[in-house]
Amino acid sequence: MLKMTHLSKVYRTEVVETYALRDFNIDVKEGEFVAVTGPSGSGKTTFLTIAGLLETFTGGEYLLDGTDVSGLNDNARSKIRNEKIGFIFQAFNLIPDLNVHDNVEVPLRYRGMKAAERKQRIMDALERVGLASRAKHYPAELSGGQQQRVAIARALAGSPRLLLADEPTGNLDTQMARSVLELLEDIHREGATIVMVTHDPELAARAQRNVHIIDGQEVDLAEEPRFHADPSAAGSMA
Amino acid sequence: MNIRPIFSSLRKHRIPTTLIVLEIALACAVLCNAVFMIGQRIGDIRLPNAIDQAGISVVTVQGTDPDHARDVIARNLATLRAIPGVQAVALMNTVPLSQNGWNTGFTTDPATKGFDDKYVNVAEYLITSGGDKALGLHLFRGRFFHADEYAAGTLGTSFMPTGHAAVITRSFAARMWPGHSALGKVLYMGDTYSYTVVGIVDNVLRPNRNGGDARSFSHSVFLPVAPVESAMNDYIVRSAPVDRDRVLRASIDKLSKLEPAAVVKGRTFSDIRNAYFADTRSMAWMLVLVCAVMIAVTAFGIVGLSSFWVGQRRRQIGIRRAVGATRGHILRYFQTENFLISSLGVALGMILAYGANLYLMQHYEMARMPWYFLPIGALTLWLIGQFSVLGPALRASNVPPVVATRSV
Numbered sequence: 001m002l003k004m005t006h007l008s009k010v011y012r013t014e015v016v017e018t019y020a021l022r023d024f025n026i027d028v029k030e031g032e033f034v035a036v037t038g039p040s041g042s043g044k045t046t047f048l049t050i051a052g053l054l055e056t057f058t059g060g061e062y063l064l065d066g067t068d069v070s071g072l073n074d075n076a077r078s079k080i081r082n083e084k085i086g087f088i089f090q091a092f093n094l095i096p097d098l099n100v101h102d103n104v105e106v107p108l109r110y111r112g113m114k115a116a117e118r119k120q121r122i123m124d125a126l127e128r129v130g131l132a133s134r135a136k137h138y139p140a141e142l143s144g145g146q147q148q149r150v151a152i153a154r155a156l157a158g159s160p161r162l163l164l165a166d167e168p169t170g171n172l173d174t175q176m177a178r179s180v181l182e183l184l185e186d187i188h189r190e191g192a193t194i195v196m197v198t199h200d201p202e203l204a205a206r207a208q209r210n211v212h213i214i215d216g217q218e219v220d221l222a223e224e225p226r227f228h229a230d231p232s233a234a235g236s237m238a
Numbered sequence: 239m240n241i242r243p244i245f246s247s248l249r250k251h252r253i254p255t256t257l258i259v260l261e262i263a264l265a266c267a268v269l270c271n272a273v274f275m276i277g278q279r280i281g282d283i284r285l286p287n288a289i290d291q292a293g294i295s296v297v298t299v300q301g302t303d304p305d306h307a308r309d310v311i312a313r314n315l316a317t318l319r320a321i322p323g324v325q326a327v328a329l330m331n332t333v334p335l336s337q338n339g340w341n342t343g344f345t346t347d348p349a350t351k352g353f354d355d356k357y358v359n360v361a362e363y364l365i366t367s368g369g370d371k372a373l374g375l376h377l378f379r380g381r382f383f384h385a386d387e388y389a390a391g392t393l394g395t396s397f398m399p400t401g402h403a404a405v406i407t408r409s410f411a412a413r414m415w416p417g418h419s420a421l422g423k424v425l426y427m428g429d430t431y432s433y434t435v436v437g438i439v440d441n442v443l444r445p446n447r448n449g450g451d452a453r454s455f456s457h458s459v460f461l462p463v464a465p466v467e468s469a470m471n472d473y474i475v476r477s478a479p480v481d482r483d484r485v486l487r488a489s490i491d492k493l494s495k496l497e498p499a500a501v502v503k504g505r506t507f508s509d510i511r512n513a514y515f516a517d518t519r520s521m522a523w524m525l526v527l528v529c530a531v532m533i534a535v536t537a538f539g540i541v542g543l544s545s546f547w548v549g550q551r552r553r554q555i556g557i558r559r560a561v562g563a564t565r566g567h568i569l570r571y572f573q574t575e576n577f578l579i580s581s582l583g584v585a586l587g588m589i590l591a592y593g594a595n596l597y598l599m600q601h602y603e604m605a606r607m608p609w610y611f612l613p614i615g616a617l618t619l620w621l622i623g624q625f626s627v628l629g630p631a632l633r634a635s636n637v638p639p640v641v642a643t644r645s646v
Contacts (some may be wrong), residue, residue, distance in 0.1 A: 045643060053562055054640040057385020060446055076563045081639070093557045093642055097247035107561040154561065166643060 001162060001193045002028040002051060007060030009046050011218075024060070028195055028231040030161075032112075033188040035207035036197045043216040044197045045166060051195060052164045053077045054083050065161055066235040082110050086155030090167035092147040094139040094154075100126065104154045111158065125153035130181060135206040145176030152183060163187065165196040169203060181206060244575050249634040251547075258543050260584045262619055265536040266587020269616035271594050272525045272532075274607045275500060283515045285455060287334055288440030290374030292327070292479040294507040295486040296333050299493055301500035302594035307468035314493055315366075318473060319338040323481035326370035331364040331397075331470045332441040332509070334458075335514035338472075340364075341448055342398070344459070346414055360410055361444035361458045364391075364399060370640050372474040373442070376458075378408055380421045380437035383462040385640065387436075396430075399463045404433035407441045409456040417600045425459070433461065444494035446514075451605075482506055524581040536619070537626040544572060544630035548637075555634050556641025565635035572631035573624060584616035591615060 009021040020043045021035050028034050038044045049055040049164050050062065053069060065084055069077065087093070088229045104125055108118045126132040129149040139147050148168060155163055165184065169177035182204060198206060203212050213217045248255045291556040295383070297318070302310050311329060318327040332338040343357035360574035383403055391399035404425055425433045441456035450457070463470070473493075477485040483506065490504040505513075548555070555568055563571075591612060598604035 049640050049643055052560070054638070054643060059323040075566075077560055078559065078564040078567075081560065087642070089642065093553075093560070094249075095554050095557060097554075098243055099246070102243045102246060105243070106558060106563075109243075109563075110558075110562040110567055161282055174319075224590075 001030040001032070001065060002026065002195065003049075003061075003063040004047075005061045005063075007048060007050070008058050008061055009043075009055070010058040015175060021057070021213075023217060024213070025218055026191065026211055028115070030193050031188075031191055033185075033194045033208045034211055035197070035204035035209070036195060036211045036213060037199060037204045038213035039199065042211050042213045044199070046216070047166055047213060048166050048195070048197045053081050058096050078110075082107055083158065084161045086158060086160035086163045088148070088151055088155050088163065088165040088168045090170040092139070092144070092151045092171070094147055094150055098138050099136050099138050100131060100142070100150050100153075103139070103150055104157050107154060107158050121157045121159075122153075125157040126150075128156060129153045135186050143176070144172050149177070149183065152180070152187075156184070156187065161193060163192050163194045165194065167198055167200075168196065169200070170198075177203075200227060212221060240571060240574060241578065244571070248578070254543055254546075255579060256540050258539055258579055259586065261536055261539050262623065263581055263584025263586035263590055265532045265622075266584050266619050266634065267576050267590035267594050268532050269529055269535055269618060270588075270591035270611045271598065272529050273596070273615070274611050275604070276525045276529070278521050278605065279518045280451065282518050283522070285443060285452065286418050286441060287511075288376045288506070289442055290418050290476055291507050291511060293374065293381060293476050294333075294372070294386045295475045295477070295482055295489065295504055296336070296523065297475060297486070297489045297493060297504040299473065299497060299500050299502050299504065301345040302468050302471065302497065304468040308466040310497065311465045311467075313472075313496065314473060317492050318475055318489055319497060321475075321485055322473055323477045323485050324489075325475045326368050326371035326474075328369035328474045329366040329470050330369060330472045330474055331467075333364070333472050333474065333510065334361075334445060336353060336445045337514065339445040339448060340397070341429060341444075342459075344414070344427055344433075345591070346423065346426065348424075348426045348429060350500070358410070358413055358415065358457065359448060359450070359454070360406075362398075363442075363450075363458055363460045363462045364393070364467075364470055366463060366470070369460070369462075369474065370405075370439075370541045372476045374476060375405075375442065376440040378438045378440055379419070380405070380435070381401045382437055382566065389464050389553055391461065393463065393467050393469060397469065399461045400429065401462050402433055403436045403462060405417065405437040405439055405460040406435055407456050407458045408438055409441050409453055410458060411435070411438050415455070423476040425576070426580045433459070489573040533622060536634060537622055540576065540623055540626035541630060544576065544627045545633075548572070548634040550638055551634075553641055553644075555637040556639055556644075559637065559639035560642035568637070572627055572634055576623045576627040576631075577620065580620050583623075584619045586617065588612045588616060 004024055004026045007021055007024045011018045011020060028084045036047060037046055101122055104122045105118055108121060124134060126135055129152050131146060131149055168182050172180060184194060198204055284463045300455060313328055318324060332340050341359055341363045342362045343359050347356055367388045387401050387403045391401035393399055406420060415423055420435045420438055423435050442458045443455055444458055447455050475485060475489050486504045486506060490502055494502045595607040599606060
């Protein structure tokens, strides 16, 4: 489903080159629930933005659902994001001017879907996350957990092949975090492929498999116990 | 088209949306009326005037001794005719657009007593022999005056000539006898004066508008008089346009030497016309300036608000891009949003424009604005809106999707 080989991402200024990802490799199979962990600045978010085609990469190869995405233009990348990827962000990233229904509808409109199908998918997604009764509410009228559920409904409504979650419980209290995580587990059990970036060990433990990133590279913690002991000593990557 | 969510979003920003809608509405109302007024003024400036405007000079002699007017006028006419390049010369009481109005009223009914609604106000041009050639009048029907008709014309105390022939303009003929030929018909002024129409000429403007509309601006009557009246002091000197300025200088010079005690002034007809329409031209330019300012203020208002919204919604744009919006989607979003705002503005603006026109009609004698000014105004505002929003919308479309993952 998601395969990166020798992938690198370099941020260049006039005086310095900074590697956010270096010779990075990952292979996520269809239906897997993978947690990507690492300390702050290790390159987790960079990995997620590249995986979600929000950013381009500098070198290496990235196959998404069997498609080499390196040569795709902006429109093609937008189409893949819209049809194959669902995003769940730490800050929910709902559009404050739109109500719950319209927020969930946003990606479906960009797909050019007919109104009747959109309506059906929106209601299905909202029922799936338990917020069908809040369709007319605005994000500001919802709790953090409810907002994240709306974001999950938005991600699910388009029936994506891949769900990318960036610290999905990072802005939630423990109880809300637990319910959101249970929802993600339910979604995974129904067959979705989920890649979740987190620095929360408890959250990572709920995934099928963990991938650790340190200094922009995938690391096997069993072979690198020093990182396990003191994650804060693991470089200063942006 | 994402109209409903855009409306939903605009409802969340009522104050700036309302302000820009009002700005567009005001611009629409002002533009429609201002452009209409500019059109009217340009129409005035370009009003046809069927005389040789490029070849005529007017030399005005004031201070001629009335007791010797006959001799002085004859001498002056002969002197002017002798200037090389002069094609024709005549004496008139006034000339078109000179602001020196000689107005009278005529009726077709000899039984009409006093000046009432049956009288039609008209400019009275008294001309001496050769006046048709000096002015370069275009005969449409009938004939110009015979020599005996000129000789029979002298002015009484009412400044109406004693002759009985008249040449009138087409607009005046149509006004007096609509649908019928004016030739042979008689114009009456009370039971004292009557003039038979012997010729009809293409429209010649009056000395001034005299409060009438564009059509009545060409209501003129030419009456023949003998060259004996000191009340007539405008010498019409016609030459080829290339000779005009030289002929005018020579005319002023020679008449000044002949009559040192008189005040002799001269102007080309082009100068007279330019002077007459100077205020009209200034008003037209001022209205153009008003239009330009309104367009600029509206455009900058839209650019400013759109730029502010793009900056304010940068993260929102990133989110939209992240969930699949292409650059084209973002561009169209802002264009559609502007179109909706502009549509509200022009809908209100057309009502305002119509109301403003009614007000101006009632209080400032403005004509009714044709209906098509409203959709043209609306289309203009839509185009201004789309043009103005293009820059901010393009900037918005260049917001990268990765912005969605950033906290600021």
